[in-house]
Amino acid sequence: MKGVVMDPAKDGKRFMRGNEEEKSLREIAWLIDKELVGSDQFVGGLSTFPPGMTARLHAHPDAEEINVILEGEGDFITPDGDQPVKKGDFQFIPKGVEHSHRNTGKGPLTIVWVYSPPPKSVQK
Secondary structure, eight states: OOOOOOOTTTTSEEEEESOTTTTOOEEEEEEESHHHHOOSSOEEEEEEEOTTOBOOOBOOTTOEEEEEEEEOEEEEEETTEEEEEETTOEEEEOTTOOBEEEEOSSSOEEEEEEEESOOSSOOO
């Protein structure tokens, strides 16, 4: 086992999720998991939302999540209400808490996300 430096543009599993009609389109770069780097404890990557896009509300019943806003601005959405987020903000999401993100800015909203432990069912 060795440490790994990754370039999201070349090394990750990249795909689009959601659709423009529902205003849920975003790009995912899956970077850390068992298959890519041999991680037993973490799953992680990047999500980039174009302006006006919102992910569906969802929860991870078996995993805690940490997010860091790399660029842009938007809302962190939970059943308890929306909270504004901006570049440099950290988020902690306990197991089972429903959450989502919305890009409210003029440029991309890019989020680094890490789950631990890896969810039992991972949708890629």
